[in-house]
Amino acid sequence: MSEEFKLPSYREQSPKVAERFRKMYSRPVKMEIKGLSKTFQTSKGTTTALKGIDFSIYHREFVSVIGPSGCGKSTLIRMLAGLDFPTGGEALLEGKPVTGPGSDRGMVFQGYTLFPWLTVKKNVMFGLELSGKSGSAVESEARSWINIVGLSGFEDSYPSQLSGGMKQRVAIARALANNPRILFMDEPFGALDAQTRSQMQAYLLQIWKNVDVTIMFVTHDLDEAIYLSDRILVLKANPGEVNEVIEVPVPRPRTPEQFISPEFLATRKRLEELIHPKGAQEEKELPVVRMVGAEDEVE
Numbered sequence: 001m002s003e004e005f006k007l008p009s010y011r012e013q014s015p016k017v018a019e020r021f022r023k024m025y026s027r028p029v030k031m032e033i034k035g036l037s038k039t040f041q042t043s044k045g046t047t048t049a050l051k052g053i054d055f056s057i058y059h060r061e062f063v064s065v066i067g068p069s070g071c072g073k074s075t076l077i078r079m080l081a082g083l084d085f086p087t088g089g090e091a092l093l094e095g096k097p098v099t100g101p102g103s104d105r106g107m108v109f110q111g112y113t114l115f116p117w118l119t120v121k122k123n124v125m126f127g128l129e130l131s132g133k134s135g136s137a138v139e140s141e142a143r144s145w146i147n148i149v150g151l152s153g154f155e156d157s158y159p160s161q162l163s164g165g166m167k168q169r170v171a172i173a174r175a176l177a178n179n180p181r182i183l184f185m186d187e188p189f190g191a192l193d194a195q196t197r198s199q200m201q202a203y204l205l206q207i208w209k210n211v212d213v214t215i216m217f218v219t220h221d222l223d224e225a226i227y228l229s230d231r232i233l234v235l236k237a238n239p240g241e242v243n244e245v246i247e248v249p250v251p252r253p254r255t256p257e258q259f260i261s262p263e264f265l266a267t268r269k270r271l272e273e274l275i276h277p278k279g280a281q282e283e284k285e286l287p288v289v290r291m292v293g294a295e296d297e298v299e
């Protein structure tokens with residue numbers, strides 16, 4: 001008889017992984033979130049989108065935010081980016097309160113936010129020119145960012161000539177060209193097909209490794225969060241609060257083969273327990289629409 005396969009605890013870390021976290025926690029705090037809350041007044045009453053979020057993101061960390069729909073993931077990232085304002089608490093970037101948008105924070109969203117009338121190079125140069133730089137230095141800087149995201153040769157293409165994954169790489173290059181202290185990514189790969197999405201995840205890990213940047217990444221995809229992150233901030237809904245912070249025990253460098261490693265599976269199981277707790281959703285029988293004979297029934 002074979003022994004029952006037992007997953008390790010998602011808290012079990014190899015010495016190498018524990019050492020990586022020790023190093024990470026010894027780095028300076030990049031962003032400190034202190035008691036951050038947000039309520040919205042609507043015609044139906046008050047919605048508490050976020051309540052008392054406390055969390056610190058360390059320099060060069062990759063953090064993902066995950067949670068059920070409506071738990072406040074986008075609201076959180078928008079407030080940290082300075083695009084919306086908290087109704088309580090505050091966020092500090094390198095010790096300074098966030099009071100509005102700024103070039104020290106980059107954003108990449110799910111929708112392709114490139115200017116369709118500008119070439120790849122001009123899209124990447126846009127932020128640099130806004131900051132007052134000009135001339136050949138800007139152009140060569142833009143070229144080097146285009147190279148970093150693997151799009152050399154496409155400098156003069158227009159967004160309409162690129163695939164979805166390529167457009168998102170341009171959006172990443174444009175955000176990084178401003179040299180942000182932190183990059184916020186809100187479901188950046190949500191609109192991509194599964195194959196392009198996994199390629200983009202691998203690209204993003206390479207870019208993160210090669211560029212001095214800290215990343216906060218919102219996703220619905222549990223595997224994506226585990227594959228990319230150092231830690232996962234799990235939120236719960238109504239009101240949006242921190243449910244758990246998971247230190248991902250999967251060693252780096254990450255590879256797709258790790259998706260079936262015991263550490264990966266244990267982390268996935270824990271995330272599923274947190275996000276889809278048993279009994280939270282009653283299994284509903286869907287109505288049967290009989291369009292075939294009983295002998296054609298399937299299970």
Ligand SMILES: Nc1ncnc2c1ncn2[C@@H]1O[C@H](COP(=O)(O)OP(=O)(O)OP(=O)(O)O)[C@@H](O)[C@H]1O
Pocket residue numbers: 040041042047048049067068069070071072073074075076
């Ligand atoms: N501008 C707004 N006015 C009123 N309520 C809002 C507004 N923006 C967000 N909310 C509410 O705040 C809560 C959190 O919304 P948010 O979009 O941040 O959640 P989310 O976790 O990103 O959701 P999803 O996973 O579905 O994208 C929801 O209940 C939402 O209805």
